[in-house]
Amino acid sequence: MFAIGNDELEKCGKLGKSIQCKMCGKKHHVRYGEEVLRDGTRKPSKMLAFYKCKGITYLAGINGKAIGGKTWKNLQHGGT
C-alpha cells in the first residue's frame, strides 16, 4: 500500500499535534484520518495523519510516526 518500509518508519520521530512544514517552514495543525468500521461507525484513526499547506494535502505521518513532506500524489505513485 505504501512505499515506506517499517525500518524507515522506525527512524521517524513521534508525531505531535502540529508539524513543521518543509514547504513553507511554518507549523501546521496535524489532522488525523478516520477508520470506518464494518457497521458504518467512524472512529478517529492515527493510522494516517495529514496537513494542508497552500491548499495541498501532505502526508504528515503514519501510525503515529512523523514522516512529513510526502504528498499524496507521491504516495499513490509509489515514489519518494
Ligand SMILES: [Zn+2]
Ligand atoms: Zn506549509
